[in-house]
Amino acid sequence: MDAFRAARIIDLARTRGADFAELFVEETQFSSLLLRDRKIESATAGTEFGIGLRMIFGSQVLYGHTSREEEESLFKLVEDLAGARPRGRSHLDLGDPIDGKPLPEKLRSRAIHPGDPMLDGRMEAVRKADEAARAVSSKVAQVSATVLHRHSRIAIFNSEGLDASDDRTWTRMTVAVVAEDGGQRQTGSEAPGLRRGLEFLVDLDVQKLATVAADRAVRMLTAQPAPAxxxxxxxxxxxxxxxxxxxxxxxxxxxxxxxxxxxxxxxxxxxxxxxxxxxxxxxxxxxxxxxxxxxxxxxxxxxxxxxxxxxxxxxxxxxxxxxxxxxxxxxxxxxxxxxxxxxxxxxxxxxxxxxxxxxxxxxxxxxxxxxxxxxxxxxxxxxxxxxxxxxxxxxxxxxxxxxxxxxxxxxxxxxxxxxxxxxxxxxxxxxxxxxxxxxxxxxxxxxxxxxxxxxxxxxxxx
Amino acid sequence: MNLNAQDALERILSKAKAVGAQTADAMFEESESLSVEVFEGAVKNLERSDNVGIGLRVLVDGRPGYSFTERLTEEAIERCARDAVALSRFTDPIDIDLPLLSVGASGHDLDLIDPSAAEWTPDQMVMACLEAEEEARAADPRIHNVPHLGTTRSRGRMLLANSKGFRGSRESASVSFGIGVVARESEIDKMGWEGISWRNAANLAPKAMAQEAVSRAVSMLGAKPISPGKIPVVFDERVSGQFLGIFLGSFLADAVQKGQSRLVGKIGEQISVAGFSLSTQPHLKGMSGSKLFDGEGVLTHPRALVEDGVLRGFLHNLETSRKDGILPTGDATRSYTGKVSAGFSNLMVKSSTEVSKEKIFCAYPKILHVVKMEGSTACNAVSGDISIGVQGYLIENGCTIPVDRVSLSGNFFDILYKLEACGDRYRPGIHSSFVPALVFSEMSLAS
Known part of the structure; x- marks a missing residue:
C-alpha cells in the first residue's frame, strides 16, 4: 500500500461524510516450534496480512477489515461501512492531529535481525529445556517447550496526513513442566519474552529457566490443600x-x-x-x-x-x-x-x-x-x-x-x-x-x- | 491478484508436491461478519470483517510441517508451500494415511445455513439493541448501566482438500445477540448476562433477553458468603458445560497416550454412575459443532465415550487412532492457522435420571445452585482437582438467597460418582455443548 493509494481510499471515506478516516496496513510473519513428550511435535510458519479501515462520525466508530488489497475491495469496504451506518450523529472534537514524531532513539526497542524462521537455535533451546527439566527429578513426567516468534510491519495513514510505519519483533520461550508422584500432579511454568528477534535466545539461560519451572512443579507435589x-x-x-x-x-x-x-x-x-x-x-x-x-x-x-x-x-x-x-x-x-x-x-x-x-x-x-x-x-x-x-x-x-x-x-x-x-x-x-x-x-x-x-x-x- | 478458494487449494497442494512433500492436506477458510454495539441509546461501534486464509500440512518422509497465509497471491502460496516443506525437517515423524473419499454428494443436510440470516439489516440490528436497552433500563430501577450490548451476523465457508483426492466443504451462517447489565444497590454492583446465537434473526428475542439479564443481575444483589462445609450442588445448564469443559482434555487420546490423563487404561471400566452417558454428536441439525467430515477429512459419526457410566473410548485424530491400532474416529479439529488436534463435535451429556430444576430444588433440604463460575485456573485439568470460585443461590427449605465469594473444591473424577441427576433441558440457541444441569450429592464449600 503506497501513500497515494491510501489517500484515494481516505478521500472517499471523507466524501462519504467521515470526520476522520484511517488505514492500518499489516503484514506479520509468525513462526513457532513446539516440543512435547520428547518430540518436536510441530513447526509452523505463517503470514498474516490485512488492512483495517476506521471511519469516525462524531463519537461513532465504524471499522472494517479485509485481506484483499485490491483498490476496488477497499472502495467497497468504505461504501459498505458508510451504507450500513445508522442515522443520527453526535459531535466529538478529536483534538489536535497526531504528529507522528518518532520516539527518541534511546527509548526504541532494537531487534538485531527480524528472525529467520529456519534458524536452528530454536531446536537447541527446546531440546535443552527438555533435558534440563527432566534432570531435576525423576518425578518430572512431562515437559513442553515452545519458541514463538513474530515480526510485524505496519503502516498507518490518516485523513490528517499521517504516514507512519513501524517494524515490531517479538520472541518468547515457554517451558511447562508436569511433575507426578503417587497420583498427585503439579505444574510449573516459565515464559520469558522480549521485543527482540531470535537473538533473544542467545542470551537466554535456558538451563536455569527449565530448572526453575521443574523445581517448582516438584516442590508443589508435597503441598497441602490451602486453608480458606x-x-x-x-x-x-x-x-x-x-x-x-x-x-x-x-x-x-x-x-x-x-x-x-x-x-x-x-x-x-x-x-x-x-x-x-x-x-x-x-x-x-x-x-x-x-x-x-x-x-x-x-x-x-x-x-x-x-x-x-x-x-x-x-x-x-x-x-x-x-x-x-x-x-x-x-x-x-x-x-x-x-x-x-x-x-x-x-x-x-x-x-x-x-x-x-x-x-x-x-x-x-x-x-x-x-x-x-x-x-x-x-x-x-x-x-x-x-x-x-x-x-x-x-x-x-x-x-x-x-x-x-x-x-x-x-x-x-x-x-x-x-x-x-x-x-x-x-x-x-x-x-x-x-x-x-x-x-x-x-x-x-x-x-x-x-x-x-x-x-x-x-x-x-x- | 488473489486466487479463489479452489484454485488456491489446488495450487498449494501441487506446489507442495513439487517442492518435496509426498502427501499434503490444506484447509481454506473464509468468514464475513457485521456487528453493532450500542451504548446509552447510540451506536458506538459498527464493524465489518472479511477474512481469508489457507493452511497447509505437508508430510516429508512422515515428518509434518505446517504453514499458513492470509495472502492468496501466487507468490504467497508458493512461499507457504516451501516454508512447510522446509520446516518438516525439524519435526519427528508421525504415521498417518490421509483419507481418499470425497464428501459432498452424501445428501446429508445439517441445516448450518439459513439464507435469511444475511437479510438482517444493520438498521434492524441497531433497533434490536435499542429495544433491549430500553427494556433493561425500564425493567428495574436498580439497573445502573448497560455496558455490554451488541449483535452480530456472520457467515463462513471452509474447504478441505488433500493430495490423495479428498475434497470437502462446509458453509454456515448465524446471528447472535448479547447483553450485560449492571444492577447497583448500596454501592454494590452485580452483573447479569444473556447471550444467544441462532441460525436466523427470527428466533432472537432481544426484549426477553434483556429481561433475563436484568433478573440475573438483580437476583444477585445482596449476595454474601455462606458457612463452609459439605453441600449438595447443582450446576445450572448455563455453566454445566463450562464446568465439564475444564476436565474434558482427559478424553483426548493424545493426552492419554502421553500419560496426561487419569483415564489411561480405563476403557471398559466404570468411571461414573450407571445411567450417565457422554458422547460426541456430529450430526445434530443446525448446531455449531455439526459436521459430516472432520478436520482431516474423515467421515464423522455419533459416538459414546461414556455409556451407562462405563468408559468406551477417546477422541482421536489420524495420528492417535493409528497409534492405538483402531479405525479413524473422525474427531480431528483444525483451523487454517493451527495444527491438527481432536475435540468433541457437539458434546452431549445424558443421565437416566432427568428431572426439572424445580424438582431438584425441592428434593434437597439445602442445595447450592451455581449460575456463575469465576475462573478455572486453580483447577487442575490433569489431576481433576477442583478449586473454583462460584456465585449462585442457596436454596434452603423453599427460601432462596444469593451467594458469592465462595469456592467449591473436590476432584472431578470422584464427583463423577456423585452425580445424582441431570436437568431436563439444554441451554437455548445454537452451540456445541449439550449439557443439562448437573446435580452432585456433595462438594466442599469454602468461604
Missing part, C-alpha cells in the same frame, strides 16, 4: 502484578470509563490507595515485551503515572477515549492486528518499588499466606470482581515460612483491595504476558515488587 478465609497475603514480585493489571489496570483504561464500567470514574485527584503505592504504565522501556515505539494510531508511546503515592492521576487513553472522557492522550491505542479497531490498552504496567524489606513484611504479616507465584485468573471489569489462583504458595506463621500449599485462590474487588496494599517491597520485577480485551490479544508486561495485602479473601479447600 480472610488473611494477610504477601504477593510475590513479577507475575504477581497480574492482579493489579486485571483488577486495577483495566478499570483505568478509558475504554472502561467510556462505558461507565469502572469504579474509578470521577476520582482523579482522590486518594484511592495508601501513600506507599505508586503505579505506572510505561511503553518506553527498551526491548520490554509490552513496549512500543508508536501506538496503533501512530502516536509516540509514553510513560504514564496512573497512581502517585496513592492518588489517582490519570487514565490510559486512546484518541477517542481521551476526547470523550476529557483526559490527556497517553499513546495507549493498541490492537492485536488489522482485524481490530484500536482502543486504550496497557503496555508494561507495574507497581513502583517501595522501601519495605521482605523481613519487615513477613514480620508485619505474622500469620498468613505467601503467594510466591500467581497463576492465571479472571476479572469482571464492570463490577471489579476478580479471582486468581496461586501456583506456588506457603503458609507463614509467626513471621516464619512453613509448609507449601496448593489450590489457593485470591478473590475480591479491585478497588476494595487497592487501599489494603499496606507495604511495598523493593524487588521490582517484570513478567511478560498476553492480555485479552476488545481489541484482541496484545503483548504486555505485568510487574511489581513483593507487596503485602491485608486482608484478602483466600479460597481454598474446606
Amino acid at each position: 478465609g480472610e488473611m494477610p497475603v504477601l504477593i510475590g514480585n513479577g507475575f504477581g502484578g497480574v492482579i493489579f493489571h486485571e483488577a486495577c489496570g483495566h478499570p483505568l483504561e478509558t475504554e472502561a470509563l467510556r462505558r461507565k464500567a469502572t469504579p474509578f470514574a470521577g476520582r482523579i485527584g482522590e486518594a484511592i490507595a495508601q501513600p506507599c503505592l505508586t503505579a505506572v504504565d510505561d511503553g518506553t522501556i527498551p526491548d520490554a515485551w509490552g513496549s512500543l515505539d508508536m501506538d496503533d494510531e501512530g502516536s509516540p508511546t509514553q510513560k504514564t503515572t496512573l497512581i502517585e503515592k496513592g492518588v489517582l492521576r490519570t487514565f490510559l487513553s486512546d484518541r477517542i477515549g481521551a476526547a470523550e472522557c476529557g483526559v490527556p492522550r497517553s499513546g495507549s491505542a493498541r490492537r492485536e492486528s488489522y482485524r481490530y479497531a484500536p482502543v486504550s490498552r496497557m503496555r508494561n504496567t507495574f507497581i513502583a518499588p517501595g522501601e519495605s524489606s521482605m523481613d519487615d513484611m513477613m514480620r508485619s504479616m505474622n500469620n498468613g499466606l505467601w503467594a510466591v507465584r500467581m497463576g492465571g485468573g479472571s476479572v469482571n471489569p464492570a463490577t471489579g470482581e476478580f479471582n486468581f489462583s496461586v501456583e506456588e504458595g506457603y503458609m507463614v506463621r509467626g513471621g516464619k515460612v512453613e509448609e507449601p500449599v496448593r489450590g489457593a485462590t485470591l478473590t475480591g474487588k479491585g478497588h476494595e483491595i487497592l487501599p489494603r496494599i499496606r507495604m511495598v517491597g523493593s524487588d521490582l520485577e517484570f513478567a511478560p504476558g498476553t492480555c485479552g480485551a476488545s481489541s484482541g490479544l496484545v503483548p504486555v508486561c505485568v510487574g511489581q515488587p513483593s507487596i503485602l495485602v491485608d486482608p484478602i479473601l483466600v479460597g481454598g479447600r474446606a
Whole structure:
C-alpha cells in the first residue's frame, strides 16, 4: 500500500461524510516450534496480512477489515461501512492531529535481525529445556517447550496526513513442566519474552529457566490443600502484578470509563490507595515485551503515572477515549492486528518499588499466606470482581515460612483491595504476558515488587 | 491478484508436491461478519470483517510441517508451500494415511445455513439493541448501566482438500445477540448476562433477553458468603458445560497416550454412575459443532465415550487412532492457522435420571445452585482437582438467597460418582455443548 493509494481510499471515506478516516496496513510473519513428550511435535510458519479501515462520525466508530488489497475491495469496504451506518450523529472534537514524531532513539526497542524462521537455535533451546527439566527429578513426567516468534510491519495513514510505519519483533520461550508422584500432579511454568528477534535466545539461560519451572512443579507435589478465609497475603514480585493489571489496570483504561464500567470514574485527584503505592504504565522501556515505539494510531508511546503515592492521576487513553472522557492522550491505542479497531490498552504496567524489606513484611504479616507465584485468573471489569489462583504458595506463621500449599485462590474487588496494599517491597520485577480485551490479544508486561495485602479473601479447600 | 478458494487449494497442494512433500492436506477458510454495539441509546461501534486464509500440512518422509497465509497471491502460496516443506525437517515423524473419499454428494443436510440470516439489516440490528436497552433500563430501577450490548451476523465457508483426492466443504451462517447489565444497590454492583446465537434473526428475542439479564443481575444483589462445609450442588445448564469443559482434555487420546490423563487404561471400566452417558454428536441439525467430515477429512459419526457410566473410548485424530491400532474416529479439529488436534463435535451429556430444576430444588433440604463460575485456573485439568470460585443461590427449605465469594473444591473424577441427576433441558440457541444441569450429592464449600 503506497501513500497515494491510501489517500484515494481516505478521500472517499471523507466524501462519504467521515470526520476522520484511517488505514492500518499489516503484514506479520509468525513462526513457532513446539516440543512435547520428547518430540518436536510441530513447526509452523505463517503470514498474516490485512488492512483495517476506521471511519469516525462524531463519537461513532465504524471499522472494517479485509485481506484483499485490491483498490476496488477497499472502495467497497468504505461504501459498505458508510451504507450500513445508522442515522443520527453526535459531535466529538478529536483534538489536535497526531504528529507522528518518532520516539527518541534511546527509548526504541532494537531487534538485531527480524528472525529467520529456519534458524536452528530454536531446536537447541527446546531440546535443552527438555533435558534440563527432566534432570531435576525423576518425578518430572512431562515437559513442553515452545519458541514463538513474530515480526510485524505496519503502516498507518490518516485523513490528517499521517504516514507512519513501524517494524515490531517479538520472541518468547515457554517451558511447562508436569511433575507426578503417587497420583498427585503439579505444574510449573516459565515464559520469558522480549521485543527482540531470535537473538533473544542467545542470551537466554535456558538451563536455569527449565530448572526453575521443574523445581517448582516438584516442590508443589508435597503441598497441602490451602486453608480458606480472610488473611494477610504477601504477593510475590513479577507475575504477581497480574492482579493489579486485571483488577486495577483495566478499570483505568478509558475504554472502561467510556462505558461507565469502572469504579474509578470521577476520582482523579482522590486518594484511592495508601501513600506507599505508586503505579505506572510505561511503553518506553527498551526491548520490554509490552513496549512500543508508536501506538496503533501512530502516536509516540509514553510513560504514564496512573497512581502517585496513592492518588489517582490519570487514565490510559486512546484518541477517542481521551476526547470523550476529557483526559490527556497517553499513546495507549493498541490492537492485536488489522482485524481490530484500536482502543486504550496497557503496555508494561507495574507497581513502583517501595522501601519495605521482605523481613519487615513477613514480620508485619505474622500469620498468613505467601503467594510466591500467581497463576492465571479472571476479572469482571464492570463490577471489579476478580479471582486468581496461586501456583506456588506457603503458609507463614509467626513471621516464619512453613509448609507449601496448593489450590489457593485470591478473590475480591479491585478497588476494595487497592487501599489494603499496606507495604511495598523493593524487588521490582517484570513478567511478560498476553492480555485479552476488545481489541484482541496484545503483548504486555505485568510487574511489581513483593507487596503485602491485608486482608484478602483466600479460597481454598474446606 | 488473489486466487479463489479452489484454485488456491489446488495450487498449494501441487506446489507442495513439487517442492518435496509426498502427501499434503490444506484447509481454506473464509468468514464475513457485521456487528453493532450500542451504548446509552447510540451506536458506538459498527464493524465489518472479511477474512481469508489457507493452511497447509505437508508430510516429508512422515515428518509434518505446517504453514499458513492470509495472502492468496501466487507468490504467497508458493512461499507457504516451501516454508512447510522446509520446516518438516525439524519435526519427528508421525504415521498417518490421509483419507481418499470425497464428501459432498452424501445428501446429508445439517441445516448450518439459513439464507435469511444475511437479510438482517444493520438498521434492524441497531433497533434490536435499542429495544433491549430500553427494556433493561425500564425493567428495574436498580439497573445502573448497560455496558455490554451488541449483535452480530456472520457467515463462513471452509474447504478441505488433500493430495490423495479428498475434497470437502462446509458453509454456515448465524446471528447472535448479547447483553450485560449492571444492577447497583448500596454501592454494590452485580452483573447479569444473556447471550444467544441462532441460525436466523427470527428466533432472537432481544426484549426477553434483556429481561433475563436484568433478573440475573438483580437476583444477585445482596449476595454474601455462606458457612463452609459439605453441600449438595447443582450446576445450572448455563455453566454445566463450562464446568465439564475444564476436565474434558482427559478424553483426548493424545493426552492419554502421553500419560496426561487419569483415564489411561480405563476403557471398559466404570468411571461414573450407571445411567450417565457422554458422547460426541456430529450430526445434530443446525448446531455449531455439526459436521459430516472432520478436520482431516474423515467421515464423522455419533459416538459414546461414556455409556451407562462405563468408559468406551477417546477422541482421536489420524495420528492417535493409528497409534492405538483402531479405525479413524473422525474427531480431528483444525483451523487454517493451527495444527491438527481432536475435540468433541457437539458434546452431549445424558443421565437416566432427568428431572426439572424445580424438582431438584425441592428434593434437597439445602442445595447450592451455581449460575456463575469465576475462573478455572486453580483447577487442575490433569489431576481433576477442583478449586473454583462460584456465585449462585442457596436454596434452603423453599427460601432462596444469593451467594458469592465462595469456592467449591473436590476432584472431578470422584464427583463423577456423585452425580445424582441431570436437568431436563439444554441451554437455548445454537452451540456445541449439550449439557443439562448437573446435580452432585456433595462438594466442599469454602468461604
